[in-house]
Amino acid sequence: MEITFEHVTHSYNxxxxxxxxxxxxxxxxxxxxxxxxIVGQTGSGKSTMVKHINALLKPTSGKxxxxxxxxxxxxxxxxxxxxxxxxxxxxxxxxNQLFEETVEKDIMFGPMNFGDSEEHxxxxxxxxxxxxxxxxxxxxxxxxxxxxxxxxxxxxxxxLASNPETIILDEPTxxxxxxxxxxxxxxxxxxxxxxxxxILITHNMDDVANFADEMAVIHRGKLIASGLPQEVFNKSExxxxxxxSLPRSAEFARELSQKGxxxxxxPITIDELGTEIKQQLNGG
Amino acid sequence: xxxxxxxxxxPGDSLIYRLDPRGKFLLTFYFVGIVFLANNVASYAxxxxxxxxxxxxxxxxxxxxLKGLRPIFWLILFTVILQLFFTxxxxxxxxxxxxxxxxxxxVIAGYIFIRFxxxxxxxxxxxxxxxxxxxxxxxxxxxxxxxxIKFPVTQVALMxxxxxxxxxxxxxxxxxxxxxQRARGVDFGEGGLIKRIKSFVxxxxxxxxxxxxxxxxxxxxxESRGYRDGxxxxxxxxxxxxxxxxxxxxxxxxxxxxxxxxxxx
Numbered sequence: 001m002e003i004t005f006e007h008v009t010h011s012y013n014x015x016x017x018x019x020x021x022x023x024x025x026x027x028x029x030x031x032x033x034x035x036x037x038i039v040g041q042t043g044s045g046k047s048t049m050v051k052h053i054n055a056l057l058k059p060t061s062g063k064x065x066x067x068x069x070x071x072x073x074x075x076x077x078x079x080x081x082x083x084x085x086x087x088x089x090x091x092x093x094x095x096n097q098l099f100e101e102t103v104e105k106d107i108m109f110g111p112m113n114f115g116d117s118e119e120h121x122x123x124x125x126x127x128x129x130x131x132x133x134x135x136x137x138x139x140x141x142x143x144x145x146x147x148x149x150x151x152x153x154x155x156x157x158x159x160l161a162s163n164p165e166t167i168i169l170d171e172p173t174x175x176x177x178x179x180x181x182x183x184x185x186x187x188x189x190x191x192x193x194x195x196x197x198x199i200l201i202t203h204n205m206d207d208v209a210n211f212a213d214e215m216a217v218i219h220r221g222k223l224i225a226s227g228l229p230q231e232v233f234n235k236s237e238x239x240x241x242x243x244x245s246l247p248r249s250a251e252f253a254r255e256l257s258q259k260g261x262x263x264x265x266x267p268i269t270i271d272e273l274g275t276e277i278k279q280q281l282n283g284g
Numbered sequence: 285x286x287x288x289x290x291x292x293x294x295p296g297d298s299l300i301y302r303l304d305p306r307g308k309f310l311l312t313f314y315f316v317g318i319v320f321l322a323n324n325v326a327s328y329a330x331x332x333x334x335x336x337x338x339x340x341x342x343x344x345x346x347x348x349x350l351k352g353l354r355p356i357f358w359l360i361l362f363t364v365i366l367q368l369f370f371t372x373x374x375x376x377x378x379x380x381x382x383x384x385x386x387x388x389x390x391v392i393a394g395y396i397f398i399r400f401x402x403x404x405x406x407x408x409x410x411x412x413x414x415x416x417x418x419x420x421x422x423x424x425x426x427x428x429x430x431x432x433i434k435f436p437v438t439q440v441a442l443m444x445x446x447x448x449x450x451x452x453x454x455x456x457x458x459x460x461x462x463x464x465q466r467a468r469g470v471d472f473g474e475g476g477l478i479k480r481i482k483s484f485v486x487x488x489x490x491x492x493x494x495x496x497x498x499x500x501x502x503x504x505x506x507e508s509r510g511y512r513d514g515x516x517x518x519x520x521x522x523x524x525x526x527x528x529x530x531x532x533x534x535x536x537x538x539x540x541x542x543x544x545x546x547x548x549x
Contacts, residue, residue: 056463081469089467096457097464099489109486113469144493158468 001086001165001197003030003053007062010048014060022048024221025062030214035189035198037208037229039244040218046201047092049218050168053199054087055080067165085114088164092171095143095151103129103146103154104139110162121161128157133183149180156184166197173204185211209233209247209268219243234266249273294412298343299528305418306425307529311536312410318540319402327546328398334539335405342413352408353401360400367393416451420444421521438514446502454495461490 010023023045030036038046051057052064055071063072069083088110091097100106107125112118129139132153138146143154156172169188173181189211192198202208208215208229216226217238224243225232238244246254250268253276257263261280267273300308322328339349353360371393373386411419424441431437462472465486472483511517 051463054467056466078474081471084467084469087467089464091460091464091467094464096490096494097461097468097486099486099493110468162469 001067002032002065003067003166003197003199004065005029005049005052005062006064008049008052008059008064009061010052010057011060021221022057023052023059026218026221026223027062028216028223028226030197030199033192033195033197035192035200035211035213037200037202037212037215038218039202039205039208039215041243042203044218045221046218047170048221050089050170050199050201053166053168054084054089056089081114085162086164087166087168088159088162089168090156090159090170090172092174093152094155094159094172095148097158098143098151098155101142102139103141103143106143106154107139107158107161110158114162116162124161124163125157128161129154131160132157132187149176152176152180153184160191164196166199167191168199168201170201171203172200173202173207205233205245205247206249209249217244229268230265233268292411293415294344294348296342296344296413298341298413300338300342300409300413302528303413303532304422304523304525304529305414306422306523307525307532308410308414309419309422310426311532312406314536315406316403318543319399321540321543321547322395322399323547327543328395330542330546331402332398335402335409338409339405342409344409344412348412349405349408352404356400356404360397363400364393364397367396416448417445417521418523420448421523425523436514438517442514450495450498453498454491457494458487458491461487 005026005028008023008026009021011019011021013019026045026049038049040046048057052059052071053066055075058071058073058075060073063070065071066083067086098106100109104122104125107128108118108121111121111124116124125139126136129136134150134153134157138150138154143151146154152172159167167188172188173184176184185207188198188200200207200212212229214227215229215232217224217232225235225238232238232244233246233250235244239246247268249270249272250266253261253263253267253273256277261277263276267276319331322331339346368389369383369385371384371386371389373384373388376384376386378385420441423444424437427435427437427440466472470483470486473480475483
């Protein structure tokens with residue numbers, strides 16, 4: 001599903017002295033079946049931006065198109081369910097949204113709200129729990145007896161169970177251990193390859209380099225750069241003003257280039273860096 | 285949530301802001317008491333002038349105070365209408381059964397209306413210009429004499445300040461959980477009454493769970509920083525009673541005297 005932001009501006013608390021601008025004239029296209037990373041400092045407007053995609057927030061001015069649906073400031077709050085079924089959203093610390101007595105019921109909650117039959121929802125719960133790396137025995141447990149990481153997986157399963165076409169992830173791996181991170185991020189990459197559109201909010205530039213095909217940088221509510229990660233990480237003016245940091249591989253490559261190495265294209269993943277170093281050591 | 289003005293703090297700076305919160309707190313209650321001394325046009329007009337002057341001194345946009353009236357607009361309307369039609373009178377303008385419409389009724393309804401406005405404006409003024417933490421500090425200091433009867437004043441004050449500290453946090457948490465459940469297809473405020481009540485379960489349970497876990501973590505953090513039972517702790521936030529607060533008290537006494545005079549006038 002293609003998502004297009006056209007001059008979207010959002011202010012919080014309009015017409016009150018506490019009004020503040022969350023998004024400032026953002027125009028961006030997120031391609032169908034892409035893996036887009038949105039990066040920016042805390043408070044830059046990343047979460048505000050993605051909440052527009054399933055109409056949890058509506059633009060103060062401008063419009064956005066999600067698939068065949070247009071969202072403007074006048075969009076009615078009714079009939080948003082079809083949109084929310086298409087756009088799944090994993091919030092920051094999604095384990096805070098668990099509430100049912102069993103894991104199974106909690107995963108079924110979304111699909112049932114979107115009008116699935118009970119059997120179908122149960123089936124989905126079975127599939128999803130495996131997909132997120134837990135076995136079926138967890139389905140009968142209470143979500144509150146699980147560890148934080150397991151709760152996170154259950155919450156993610158609950159969002160994926162409605163089979164959304166677009167999945168928005170707001171720092172899905174914050175606070176997870178390195179193995180958990182890798183597994184969860186791998187899962188999302190797989191989902192993308194199965195034809196879903198993934199939008200990832202993150203502070204982790206390595207994740208951007210390793211998984212994203214496209215990236216957008218937000219600063220104080222404004223979109224300041226977008227494009228392929230390779231291109232964006234090469235924009236030295238962003239790095240100079242500390243609006244963006246580099247993945248570790250790129251950081252390392254920069255240090256190497258001061259010691260006489262030369263990179264035509266800044267390597268942003270470990271693989272790229274390894275290949276480059278190998279070539280240069282063999283050739284030199 | 286954004287619509288309720290009463291109970292909100294609005295950052296700003298003016299004479300009213302700088303007054304000692306204890307004084308503001310007590311005088312606000314005192315004012316609500318003496319509003320009932322007013323019994324004729326002159327005294328009500330005088331009180332109204334005083335409140336408008338206080339509002340002017342606060343340098344807060346007047347529109348805010350009007351907004352503060354909105355949530356209880358129906359209560360005011362209800363009371364005023366009740367007074368309009370159920371005030372007994374010897375020479376009614378219009379009468380039908382027990383419904384009486386008279387000049388006296390109109391006057392009393394007018395008084396009630398002004399009384400509402402006065403009380404709401406003055407309490408809105410208190411909360412708009414005083415931070416919650418200042419209010420809890422002043423409650424602590426006002427309750428201090430109760431220590432003599434073994435009332436746990438310091439603990440209550442701590443409870444209050446923790447509660448106030450967590451109000452914005454829990455509001456944030458509630459919004460987040462509501463958003464998350466909305467994204468999973470919950471419609472708040474749709475369908476029949478039972479359905480609507482049921483739709484709050486997915487908010488309340490996570491909210492309780494996170495409140496308890498926050499409380500547990502906070503208790504451990506406090507203990508590890510040397511907190512025992514609140515006794516023998518020093519105070520970091522000190523309230524200062526200044527000259528302007530004395531002036532305020534004198535002002536209020538004058539107000540009472542003038543009011544008593546106008547009342548018998």
